[in-house]
Amino acid sequence: MQLQIISIKGRKLAEKAQTKDSKINIEEILEDYRLLVRSRQASLIGRREVLSGNGKFGIFGDGKELAQIAMAKVFMKGDFRSGYYRDQTFMMAIGEHTLSQFFAQLYSNTDVEKEPATAGRAMNAHFATRSLNSDGSWKDLTKIGNSASDISPTAAQMPRLVGLTYASRLYRELDDLAKFSKFSKNGNEVAFGTIGNASCAEGIFWESINAIGVLQGPLVLSIWDDEYGISVPNEFQLTKDLSQLLSGFQRDKGKNNGFDIYSVKGWDYLSLLAAYKKAASNARQSHIPAIIHVTELTQPQGHSTSGSHERYKPAERLDWEEEYDCQIKFRDWIISQKIAKGSELDAIENEEKISVEAIRASSWEEFQEPIRAEAREFMDIIEEIAMGANGAENFSSIKDQLLSKKILHRQDIMQAYRRAILALRYSQVPAKENLLAWKRSQDEINLDRFSSHLIGGKEITAVLPEFDDDSPLINGFEILFRGFDLILARDNRVVAFGEDLGYLGDVNQGFAGLQDKYGDFRVSDTGIREATIIGQAIGLALRGLRPIAEIQYLDYLLYAIQTLSDDLATLSWRTKGGQKAPVIVRTRGHRLEGIWHSGSPMGAVIHLLRGMHILVPRNMVQAIGFYNSLLDLDEPGLIVEVLSGYRLKEQLPKNLAEIRVPLGVPEILRSGSDVTLVTYGALVKIALEAADTLSELDIEVEVIDVQTLLPFDTHAIIKDSIQNTNRVLFLDEDVPGGATAYMLQEVIEKQEAFRWLDAVPQTLSAKAHRPAYGSDGNYWSKPNLEDIMYKIYEMMHEAKPDAYPQIF
Ligand SMILES: Cc1ncc(C[n+]2csc(CCOP(=O)(O)OP(=O)(O)O)c2C)c(N)n1
Ligand SMILES: [Mg+2]
Numbered sequence: 001m002q003l004q005i006i007s008i009k010g011r012k013l014a015e016k017a018q019t020k021d022s023k024i025n026i027e028e029i030l031e032d033y034r035l036l037v038r039s040r041q042a043s044l045i046g047r048r049e050v051l052s053g054n055g056k057f058g059i060f061g062d063g064k065e066l067a068q069i070a071m072a073k074v075f076m077k078g079d080f081r082s083g084y085y086r087d088q089t090f091m092m093a094i095g096e097h098t099l100s101q102f103f104a105q106l107y108s109n110t111d112v113e114k115e116p117a118t119a120g121r122a123m124n125a126h127f128a129t130r131s132l133n134s135d136g137s138w139k140d141l142t143k144i145g146n147s148a149s150d151i152s153p154t155a156a157q158m159p160r161l162v163g164l165t166y167a168s169r170l171y172r173e174l175d176d177l178a179k180f181s182k183f184s185k186n187g188n189e190v191a192f193g194t195i196g197n198a199s200c201a202e203g204i205f206w207e208s209i210n211a212i213g214v215l216q217g218p219l220v221l222s223i224w225d226d227e228y229g230i231s232v233p234n235e236f237q238l239t240k241d242l243s244q245l246l247s248g249f250q251r252d253k254g255k256n257n258g259f260d261i262y263s264v265k266g267w268d269y270l271s272l273l274a275a276y277k278k279a280a281s282n283a284r285q286s287h288i289p290a291i292i293h294v295t296e297l298t299q300p301q302g303h304s305t306s307g308s309h310e311r312y313k314p315a316e317r318l319d320w321e322e323e324y325d326c327q328i329k330f331r332d333w334i335i336s337q338k339i340a341k342g343s344e345l346d347a348i349e350n351e352e353k354i355s356v357e358a359i360r361a362s363s364w365e366e367f368q369e370p371i372r373a374e375a376r377e378f379m380d381i382i383e384e385i386a387m388g389a390n391g392a393e394n395f396s397s398i399k400d401q402l403l404s405k406k407i408l409h410r411q412d413i414m415q416a417y418r419r420a421i422l423a424l425r426y427s428q429v430p431a432k433e434n435l436l437a438w439k440r441s442q443d444e445i446n447l448d449r450f451s452s453h454l455i456g457g458k459e460i461t462a463v464l465p466e467f468d469d470d471s472p473l474i475n476g477f478e479i480l481f482r483g484f485d486l487i488l489a490r491d492n493r494v495v496a497f498g499e500d501l502g503y504l505g506d507v508n509q510g511f512a513g514l515q516d517k518y519g520d521f522r523v524s525d526t527g528i529r530e531a532t533i534i535g536q537a538i539g540l541a542l543r544g545l546r547p548i549a550e551i552q553y554l555d556y557l558l559y560a561i562q563t564l565s566d567d568l569a570t571l572s573w574r575t576k577g578g579q580k581a582p583v584i585v586r587t588r589g590h591r592l593e594g595i596w597h598s599g600s601p602m603g604a605v606i607h608l609l610r611g612m613h614i615l616v617p618r619n620m621v622q623a624i625g626f627y628n629s630l631l632d633l634d635e636p637g638l639i640v641e642v643l644s645g646y647r648l649k650e651q652l653p654k655n656l657a658e659i660r661v662p663l664g665v666p667e668i669l670r671s672g673s674d675v676t677l678v679t680y681g682a683l684v685k686i687a688l689e690a691a692d693t694l695s696e697l698d699i700e701v702e703v704i705d706v707q708t709l710l711p712f713d714t715h716a717i718i719k720d721s722i723q724n725t726n727r728v729l730f731l732d733e734d735v736p737g738g739a740t741a742y743m744l745q746e747v748i749e750k751q752e753a754f755r756w757l758d759a760v761p762q763t764l765s766a767k768a769h770r771p772a773y774g775s776d777g778n779y780w781s782k783p784n785l786e787d788i789m790y791k792i793y794e795m796m797h798e799a800k801p802d803a804y805p806q807i808f
Contacts, residue, residue, distance in 0.1 A: 024273065026339050026340075029269075029334065029339055030334075030339070030340060030344075030348070032066075032069050032269075032330075033330060033331070033334060033340075033345065033348060034348050034352060035065075035069060035089065035092065035093055036065040036066060036069060036089065036326070036327055036330060037327065037348055037349050037352045038092070038099070038352045038355075038356060039061060039062075039065050039088055039089040039092055040062055040065060040300075040327055041352050041353055041356040041357075042060070042088065042099055042102050042103075042356055043060035043061060043062035043088070043300075043301060044062070044301070045356055045357065045360050046058045046060055046102070046103075046106055046124065047060065047301050047305055049103075049106060049107075049360070050106070050305040051305060053407060054106075054107060054364065054407065055106040055107055055108075055124065055305075056108070056123070057123050057124065057304065057305055057306070058106060058124055058125075058304065058305040059085045059086075059123075059124065059125045059303070059304040059305070060086075060088065060124075060125065060301060060304075061085075061086045061087060061088040061089050061125070062299065062300045062301050063226060063266075063297055063298035063299045063300050063321070063325065063326065064086045064087075064089065064224050064226070064266065064294075064297055064326075065089040065326055065327065066266060066267060066269060066272060066326040066327075066329075066330055067222065067224065067264075067266045067272050067294045067297070067326075068087060068089040068090035068093060069089060069090075069093055070269070070272035070273050070275070070276045071090055071192060071194075071220075071222060071276050072089075072090050072093030072094050073093075073273065073276065073277075074190075074220075074276045074277055074279075074280035074281075075090075075094050075145060075190075075192060075280075076145075076189075076190070076284075077142060077143055077144060077145055078141060078142035078143070078144075078146070078184070078185060078188070078189045079145060079146065079189050079190045079191070079192060080146045080147070080148060080164045080189065080190075080191045080192065080542070080543070081094075081127075081145075081146065081147040081148065081191075081192045081193075081194070082147075082148040082157045082158075082160050082161045082164055082191065082192075082193050082194075082539075083127070083147070083150065083157055083192070083193060083194030083195070084150060084154075084157055084194055084195060084196060084199070085124075085125035085126065085150065085152075086125070086194070086196065086224055087125075087127060087194055088102060088125060088127075090194070091127045091147065094145040095145065096127075096129050096144075096145050096147060097117075097127055099356060099359040099360075099363075100114065100359055100362070100363050100366075101114065101115060101116065101117070102124075103359065103360050103363030103364070103367075104120075104363055104366065104367065105117060105118070105120070105122075105123075105124045105125075105126070106124040107363065107364065107367040108120040108123075108367075109363075109366065109367045110449045110450075111366075111370070112576055112578075114363075114366055114367075116128075116129075116130050116578065117129075117149065117150075117575070117578070118149070118574055118575060118576065119449075119575075119576035119578075120449070121450070121573070121574050121576060122150070122152075122574055123152075125150070126149070126150040126151070126152070126574075127147050127149075127150050128147055128148065128149035128150060128575050128578060128579060129144060129145065129146050129147045129578075130575070130578035130579070131146065131542070131578065131579045131580070132577060132578055132579065132580060134577075136456075136577065136580075138182055138183075138544065139182070140181075140182045141182055141183050141543065141544070142181070142182060142183065142184065142185055142189075148160055148164065148539075148542055148579070149571060149574055149575045149578070149579050151566050151567055151570070151574075153562065153566050154196070154198070154199035154202055154229075155195060155199040155200070155202035155204050155205045155208075156204070156562070156563065156566055156567060157193065157194075157195065158193065158195065158202075158204050158205050158207075158208035158209075158532075158535065159204055159207075159208055159531050159532045159534060159535020159536070159538065159539075159563045159567070160535045160538040160539040160542065160563075160567060161191055161193045161208060161212065161219060161221070161535070161539060162208055162211045162212055162215065162532045162535045162536040162539055163535060163536040163537060163538055163539020163540040163541070163542070163543070163547070164191035164539035164542060164543060165191040165212055165215070165217035165218060165219040165289065165539065166212075166215050166217050166536060166539065166540065167183075167184070167187075167189075167191075167539060167540050167542075167543035167544075167545060168184065168187040168188070168189050168190070168191070168217055168218050168287065169187060169215065169216065169217045169218075169287060169521075170187070170495065170521055170540070170545065171183065171184035171186065171187040171189075171543075172184075172186055172187025172188075172287070173187070173521050174492070174521055174522070176492040177492060177493070177545075179492075180492075180493065180544055182544065183543050183544035183545075184543070184544075187218075187287070188284055189218065189284075189543075190218040190219070190220055190280055190283045190284050191217070191218060191219050191220075191539070192219075192220050192221075192222070193219060193220070193221040193222065194221070194222045194223075194224060195221065195222075195223055195224070196223070196224055196225075196226070196229060197223060197224065197225035197226065197227065197228075197229065197234060197237065197238075197242060198228065198229020198230075198232065198234070198237045199229065200223060200237070200238065200242060201229070201237045201238055203531075204531050204532070204535075204562075204563070207529050207531055207532050208532050208535065209221075209246075209249060209259075209291075210249075210527070210529070211526075211527060211529055211532040211535075211536070212259075212289050213249055213257070213258050213259060213289070214527060215536075216256050216287055216288070216289065217287050217289060218283035218284055218287050218288075218289065219259075219283065219289040219290065220276070220279045220280055220283050220289075220290050220292065221289070221290070221291045221292065222292045222294055223242060223291065223292070223293045223294060224266070224294055224297055225242060225266075225293060225294060225295045225296075225297055226297040226298060226299050227297075227317075228299070228303075228309075228313070230303045230307075231303075231309075231311070231312035242293050243261065243263045243293045243295075246259075246261055246291055246293065247261065249261065249291070251288065256288070258289075259288075259289045259290055259291050260278075260279060260282060260288055260289070260290040260291075261290070261291045261293070262275040262278075262279060262290065262291070262292045262293065263292075263293045263295060264292060264293070264294055264295070265294075265295055265296045266294045266295060266296050266297040266298075266326055267296060267324055267325075267326040267329035267330065268329075269330055269333060272294070275292055276292065279292055296324055297326070298321040298322075298324055298325050298326070299321065300321065300322075300325055331345055368407070368408060371408045371409065371410055371413070372408055374410065374413055374442075375402050375408060375412070375413050377438070378402075378413050378416065378417060378438065379399050379402065381431070381434050381435050381438055382395050382398065382399070382420050382435065383395070383399075384431045384434065385420075385424065385427075385429055385431040385432060385434070385435060387431075388429045388430075388431065394419070394420070394423040395420060395423070398416045398419050398420055399416075401416065402416050410446070414442070417435070417438075417439060417442075420435065421435065421436075421439070451573075452573075452576065452577070453572045453573050453575075453576050453577040454572065454573045454610065454611050455572065455573075455611055455612070455613065455635055455636075455710075456572075456633065456635050458633060458635075459662065459663075460629045460632060460633065460660050460661075460662045460663060461660065461662065462660060462661065462662045462665070463625075463655070463658050463659050463660040464659065465621050465625070465653030465655065465656075465659045466653055466654045466655045467651050467653055467654065468654060471651045471652055471653065471654060472651070472652050473649040473650065473651055473652075474649065474650065474651075474652050475646065475647050475648070475649060475650075476619065476620035476642075476645045476646045476647065476648050476649075476650055477508050477509040477510050477512070477620070477646040477647070478509075478652075479620040479621055479623075479624060479650050479652060479656070480509075480510035480511075480620050480623065480624065480641075480646075481505065481509065481510055481511055481512045481513060481514060482652065482656055483620075483623075483624030483627060483628075483656050483657075484496065484510065484511055484514060484548075484627075485513075485514060485517070486656060486657040487548075487627060487628070487631065487657075488514060488517075488518050488522060488523070490657070491546060491631065493544065493545050493546040494522070494545075494546045494547075494548060494631070495521065495522050495523075495524070495540065495545060495546070495547055495548070496511060496514075496522070496523050496524075496547070496548040496549075496550065496586075497523070497524040497525070497526050497533065497536065497537075497547070497548075497549060497550065498525075498526055498533060498549060498550025498551065498552065498586070499525070499526055499527075499528055499533075499550070499552045500525065500552065501523065501524070501525060501526075501550050502515045502520055502523055502524040502525035503515060503525055504525075506550060507552060508588065508646040509646070510641075510646070511523055530551055530556050530557070530559035530560040531559055531560045531562065531563045532563075533549050533550070533551065533560065534549055534551075534560040534563045534564055534568065534583070534585065535563055535567075536549065537549035537581075537583040537584075537585070538563070538567055538568050538571075538581045538583055541580075541581035541582050541583045541636075542579065542581050546582065546584070546631060547583055547584065548584045548586055548627070549583060549584070549585050549586065550585075550586045550587065551585060551586070551587040552587070552588075553587065553588060553589065553596070553597055553599075553643075554587045554588060554589025554590070554599055554600065554601070554640055554643075555589070555595075555596045555597065555598075555599040555601075556587075556596075557585075557587055557605065557638075558601075561604075561605075561608055564585070564608070564609055564612070564638075565608040565609060568581055568583055568609075568611070568612065568636055569608070569609045569610060569611035569612050569636070570611055571611070571636075572611065572635075573611055580634070580635070580636075581636060582630075582633070582634045582635050582636055583636045583637075584627065584630050584631070584636070584637055584639065585612075585636075585637070585638040585639070586639055586641070587638065587639070587640055587641070588640065588641040588642070588643045588646075589640045589641075589642075589643055589681075590640070590642055590643055590644070590681045590682035590683070590733055591643065591644060591682050591733060591771070591778065591782055592643040592644055593773070593774075593778070594771070594773045594777075595770040595771060595772070595773065596770075597643070598643075598733075598771040598778070598781075598782070599770065599771070600681070600682075600732065600733035600734050600766070601734060601735070601738070602614075602616070602640075602709060602732065602733075602734045602738060602739035603734050603735065603737070603738025603739040603741070603742060604738070605638070606709045606710055606739060606742060607742075609638065609710070610710065611636070612635075612636045612637055612638055612710065613630065613633070613635060613636070613637035613638070613663055613708065613710055613711070614637070614638050614640075614708065614709045614710040615630075615637055615638065615639045615640070615661075615663070615707065615708050615709075616640050616680040616681040616706070616707065616708070616709060617639065617640075617641065617642070617661070617681075617707065618642060618645075618680070618681060618682075618684040618685070618705050618707070619642065619645055619648070619650055620641065620645055620646070620650055621650055621651075621653060621656075621659070622661055622707065623639060623641050624656055624659060625659040625660055625661035626639050626661050627639065628657070628658075628659060628660050628661075629660045629661055629662065629663060632660065633663075640681065642681055642682045643682070644682055645682070661707065663708045663711055664708055664711035664712060664713060664714035664715070665707065665708075665713075665714070665715060665717070666678075666704045666705060666706045666707055666713050666717045666718060667704070667705045667707060668702060668703070668704050668717070668721065669684065669688060669703045669704070669705055670688060670691050670701065670702065670703040671700075671702050672691065672695075672699075672700030672701040672702040672703070672725065673700050673702070673724060673725060674699050674700045674701060674725055674727065674796060675699065675700075675701050675702070675725055675727045675728070675729060675792050675795055675796070676701075676702045676704060676718065676721040676722050676724075676725045676727065676728045676729070677690075677691065677701050677702065677703050677704065677728075677729050677731060677788070677792065678704045678706060678718055678728065678729070678730050678731065678743055678747070679703070679704070679705065679706070679730070679731040679732060680705055680706045680707060680709065680732065681732070681733070682733070683731055683732060683733060683783065684703070684705045686783075686784070686785050686788065687701075687703050687731060687788060688703055689785055690785050690788040690789045690792070691703050693785070693789055694789055694792055694793070697793065697804075698803070699792060699793065699796050699804070701792060702721050702724070702725055704717070704718055704721060706718075706743065709739060709742070709743075712742075712743070712746045713746065713747070713751070716751045718747045718751065718753065719747060719751035719752070719753040719756070722747070722753045722756045722757065723753075723756045726756055726757055726758040726759070727757070727758060727759050727795055727799070728747065728748075728753070728757070728761050728762070729761075729762045729763070729764060729788075729791060729792060729795065730743045730744050730747075730761070730762070730763045730764070731763075731764045731765070731783060731788060732765055732766075732783075733765070733766045733771075733782050733783065734765050734766060735765060735766060735767075735768050736763070736765045736766075736767075736768055737765075738765060739765075740763035740764070740765045741763065744761055744763060747761075748761050758799065759795060759798060759799060762791065762795060764783050764787060764788065764791050765783065766781055766782045766783060767780070767781050767782075769781070790807070793807065
């Protein structure tokens with residue numbers, strides 16, 4: 001044993017000192033036991049609450065308490081956790097998850113004061129601290145124990161650990177960052193990760209470990225190994241024992257090329273304390289990452305409230321779990337070391353049983369009472385109506401039904417309202433207006449409860465590019481590196497990284513020369529690891545930096561789409577504005593060559609990434625305008641540069657640093673009175689050429705570049721155009737029914753442009769398959785100039801067959 005237990009209050013020394021610098025007193029040991037018991041009690045009561053119907057689902061940290069108590073001892077203010085649903089004891093130990101909050105989340109209390117992690121939006125055991133004040137400004141993260149917001153997909157907490165860890169390195173290495181003192185004190189912060197054994201079978205686990213091994217930084221990753229992933233044991237999850245598998249990542253002596261790896265039993269208190277102490281201190285001081293494989297853990301109540309582990313664990317395993325339960329083991333150890341008597345521990349257990357139950361009861365009351373108050377308000381209104389309306393008898397049954405509910409949900413009240421308002425459909429009683437007003441205010445409140453904070457609505461004021469006679473025509477990529485140079489110069493927090501982005505300056509030279517100028521911490525190469533490029537960006541952004549993360553081609557965004565969709569895009573919404581990660585994802589796409597360098601799966605992207613801005617600039621000047629806008633907005637966004645645009649000539653604006661392209665504002669690039677043609681990205685250029693050709697045939701096309709798919713035309717500019725042309729064609733390179741169908745719905749349904757249409761609204765997209773190779777493959781896969789021309793001509797033929805006779 002590494003630690004010295006010192007006696008207090010005249011108790012006898014239980015264990016002799018072995019080292020001088022590590023001390024733990026008996027009081028602290030008993031406090032640890034108390035916390036373990038408290039957390040266990042919460043798990044037991046939590047499960048009961050779900051089974052009795054007070055909560056919908058429950059997943060708990062029983063069996064994993066002791067290791068988390070050890071981990072919490074080395075966690076300091078300013079540190080970050082990125083973990084999963086087993087970590088309640090840790091969160092309680094660092095003081096960031098009270099029992100009231102535990103129950104509030106179990107009940108889905110939507111009051112952010114009571115349930116600060118997700119305001120009732122996520123199921124229980126999804127932990128998060130609030131990094132932002134209610135006005136959206138950053139708190140001083142060095143003064144709180146931070147937890148990134150948990151998500152359910154297994155191992156999905158890993159990619160962001162790359163950034164959470166690497167941020168400490170950047171804060172230590174880059175002197176210019178010292179002034180951002182709310183985020184770091186010289187990079188001393190450790191990122192603590194947790195993951196279950198079975199989740200280590202996920203690809204992103206290994207990708208993340210490899211990335212952190214390469215980057216090096218203060219990570220302490222705990223693997224809670226209970227030998228199962230729901231019903232499936234380790235032998236079906238992993239080739240060998242995890243410690244054996246991970247041994248290849250072991251750091252070579254004297255080199256910075258891997259991890260310190262520890263293996264420790266989850267019921268062995270002193271060994272746990274020693275392992276965490278050493279790992280955290282090496283991480284904090286020397287930025288050496290560590291993995292702590294915590295073995296012999298149990299699940300006293302099985303995986304979750306969805307089932308019971310007796311169904312799939314053999315009897316011997318269940319017996320073993322009872323014997324090796326960390327509470328039992330810790331208790332036995334305390335008694336055997338004469339730190340406390342069994343009766344003293346019994347007393348702790350009884351006290352905690354009573355106090356957890358009391359907190360449960362008051363949390364339930366705090367959850368139910370506001371809903372009951374809303375029901376009373378609603379019933380008062382319908383009572384008033386009942387006095388003067390027909391169908392009053394219906395109301396007493398509506399009221400009785402509400403009053404009979406043992407557990408009241410807000411949907412019960414809304415359903416009652418819907419029955420009442422239906423019953424009142426022929427009634428003109430004046431008090432009906434009170435009911436309608438109540439409903440309007442409820443709609444607003446419920447919008448805030450369940451749907452707020454998806455993404456901010458702040459507007460950017462346009463700053464147009466300015467040119468003069470001397471403005472040179474240069475390649476698109478030269479516009480970019482000039483723009484990025486200005487961005488890197490003005491904001492020390494901006495770091496850019498991606499495959500081939502550092503030394504080479506990206507495969508299209510958009511960062512050419514900038515690593516030389518700003519150093520390899522600001523402009524850096526990464527491995528080929530898209531999911532963790534995004535994770536790196538998320539982690540850095542959570543810690544106050546402004547990453548520009550490059551995915552080399554839009555087609556390869558699919559590798560990262562899970563992390564983008566589940567983690568980044570939902571972050572602000574799932575924390576109700578408690579956290580933000582203003583990541584800028586840079587990629588290039590649309591037509592170039594072949595199946596995997598011409599993709600434009602924009603429908604998939606916009607549907608999976610609600611919660612991000614999706615921007616599709618037609619050229620590189622617009623692109624820099626968007627980078628500038630996103631940096632001002634401080635919100636996450638994806639910018640898809642036009643692949644074919646890097647070597648096209650563009651005029652260099654005089655005010656590249658200042659230009660801003662507002663989001664949600666399409667640009668009318670050519671006016672016309674016959675057809676509105678709506679498109680974006682690489683097709684803008686082709687659409688304009690098609691419009692010129694059609695003009696020769698007496699067809700005037702209004703070409704609109706939507707510029708941003710999310711948000712989409714917030715001022716209904718497209719509808720205004722249709723008001724003049726009465727015809728519309730939506731054009732892109734996505735599959736049929738992809739982003740063209742989205743644009744169609746936005747304009748025809750939401751903007752109500754159908755009112756102005758004289759003809760069926762049309763779409764023209766690529767084929768349903770991927771783009772085939774070669775010039776001909778491209779011609780028959782993607783909309784080309786002639787396709788656009790003929791499509792529009794056909795629309796005009798239908799309208800005016802005499803003027804535009806059928807061509808074929
Ligand atoms: C991507 C994904 N696949 C499946 C699931 C369903 N699921 C939830 S937990 C779990 C088992 C995880 O086991 P392990 O990592 O060992 O953690 P433990 O629950 O044992 O602590 C599974 C399969 C999920 N949440 N995410
Ligand atoms: Mg497990």
